[in-house]
Amino acid sequence: MGERVRVKAMMPPGHVRAPAYLRGKTGEIERSLGAFKNPEQLAYALPASHKNLYRVRFTMAELWGAAAETPQDVVEAEIYEHWLERLPNAP
Amino acid sequence: MPHDHPHDHLSPSGHPFRTDNDTPLSYFQTMEIAVRELLIEKGVLTPAEIATQIEVMDGRSPANGAAVVARAWSDPAFKARLLEDAGAASREMGFDIGPLNLIAVENTAETHNLVVCTLCSCYPRNLLGLPPDWYKTRAYRSRAVKEPRSVLREFGLDLPESTQLRVHDSTADMRYIVLPARPEGTSDMDESELAKLVTRDAMIGAGLPRAPGG
Amino acid sequence: MDEMDGRRWHDMGGLPAGEVRKDDHDFALWEKRVDALMVLCGAKGHFTVDGLRRALEDMGPEAFEKYTYYERWIAAINQNLIEAGVYSIEELGTRMDAVQARGPSYGEANLQDG
Numbered sequence A: 001m002g003e004r005v006r007v008k009a010m011m012p013p014g015h016v017r018a019p020a021y022l023r024g025k026t027g028e029i030e031r032s033l034g035a036f037k038n039p040e041q042l043a044y045a046l047p048a049s050h051k052n053l054y055r056v057r058f059t060m061a062e063l064w065g066a067a068a069e070t071p072q073d074v075v076e077a078e079i080y081e082h083w084l085e086r087l088p089n090a091p
Numbered sequence B: 001m002p003h004d005h006p007h008d009h010l011s012p013s014g015h016p017f018r019t020d021n022d023t024p025l026s027y028f029q030t031m032e033i034a035v036r037e038l039l040i041e042k043g044v045l046t047p048a049e050i051a052t053q054i055e056v057m058d059g060r061s062p063a064n065g066a067a068v069v070a071r072a073w074s075d076p077a078f079k080a081r082l083l084e085d086a087g088a089a090s091r092e093m094g095f096d097i098g099p100l101n102l103i104a105v106e107n108t109a110e111t112h113n114l115v116v117c118t119l120c121s122c123y124p125r126n127l128l129g130l131p132p133d134w135y136k137t138r139a140y141r142s143r144a145v146k147e148p149r150s151v152l153r154e155f156g157l158d159l160p161e162s163t164q165l166r167v168h169d170s171t172a173d174m175r176y177i178v179l180p181a182r183p184e185g186t187s188d189m190d191e192s193e194l195a196k197l198v199t200r201d202a203m204i205g206a207g208l209p210r211a212p213g214g
Numbered sequence C: 001m002d003e004m005d006g007r008r009w010h011d012m013g014g015l016p017a018g019e020v021r022k023d024d025h026d027f028a029l030w031e032k033r034v035d036a037l038m039v040l041c042g043a044k045g046h047f048t049v050d051g052l053r054r055a056l057e058d059m060g061p062e063a064f065e066k067y068t069y070y071e072r073w074i075a076a077i078n079q080n081l082i083e084a085g086v087y088s089i090e091e092l093g094t095r096m097d098a099v100q101a102r103g104p105s106y107g108e109a110n111l112q113d114g
Helices: A060-067 B027-041 B047-058 B062-074 B076-084 B086-092 B138-143 B148-154 B191-195 B200-204 C029-043 C049-059 C061-066 C069-084 C089-101
Strands: A004-007 A026-037 A050-059 A074-080 A084-086 B101-106 B111-116 B164-169 B174-179
Touching: A004 A050, A026 A074, A050 A060, A060 A074, B027 C029, B027 C069, B027 C089, B047 C029, B062 B076, B062 B086, B062 B174, B062 B191, B062 B200, B076 B086, B076 B101, B076 B174, B086 B101, B101 B111, B101 B164, B111 B148, B111 B174, B138 B148, B148 B164, B174 B200, C029 C049, C029 C069, C049 C061, C049 C069, C061 C069, C069 C089
Parallel strands: A074 B164, B101 B174, B111 B164
Antiparallel strands: A004 A026, A004 A084, A026 A050, A050 A074
16 A cells, blocks of 8 residues: 555644644645645735645545444545645555 | 527526626626726737637536436446546537546446535536535535435435445546436436436435436 | 634534535526636636635634625635735725615626626
8 A cells, every 4th residue: 555644733824724623633645746836925925835645545434433333435636745744555 | 789688588497697798797797897897908808708708607407417418328238438537429429528637437226326516516517507506505515425425315316325425526627527427227328318307406415316207 | 622622614524413405596697607707707717716725614604694606706716816916905895885876686786797
């Protein structure tokens, strides 16, 4: 499976496309989608830099713990590189 | 080119179009007229561009996606191309989907896919047309990533525990279309017959295709 | 959700909510026009979809509950066009007054065919 990553848990104000329910959560990169303009700059009509975008897969168990409906179900979301921290792969 | 009554018949979904011309003018309708007039006067847009864009959007409907799905069910090479690059495969069929970045996700015996946008209401509108109202509700956007099976049961779909559910949250530049599994008993059906089985909800993952003859 | 934890109202994934109501409606002409303005002005570079989303998010949760989808979108489009300098607030206000003076219904107030 893909590289393990964690979504940064920071909570800055402003226009951000990393959903709060994924922040601080660990997932695996499902695929790389290429580089796209940073929405955090586009939203304010600023010149936008390109950021790599990844589809990241999270298990319901990781997101919701004991409250998960079915722990092995997954959520996949697109997360920009500056919101991801790489983690060592699990043994 | 008179355009206040572009349709005096029923809409593609079979509802009468809402009459909006004889209801009291609202603040936001006033804003819409004023903004549109200013844009035209300043040379940003022409009335013809606006009329054409409305026609283009009216021409986009779940039938377009259904045709893509039916082709994938009928043509394994097309299906492979669809799963590789759904935007290119849709364009290959002649659909003008603009700059849409489309990913097709396949339902199988082991996997069911569901599409949501928790942050706003992103939807593959350039292929399927505008999203249904429920897709934009707080209820759907909130619950689809935490209790999707419960949401699906409300749509009449009870997934077995043995099926893995994959929920796709459209948080950035990609849009998703579900490629449903081809229903049983359809081996003698051609593409146009198959397309009639493909519902909008099936391409969002909130439903399954119709059964043949059902 | 604690208002001081930084989570914003539109970021609703995973929050408790009621049953999904399967109501649907077809769009009125004025709503289709809003959609067309959004697509066309975006394509011409007067704003980005993120600029529109930012304006919508900044309207707050009351707007989400109180106004319809395209009511919020025309407000967001206008906000972005004002910020881009396409027209001024004064021009908009003057024109909105003129539109209202034409008659009490949308059909009477609308002159353009586009």
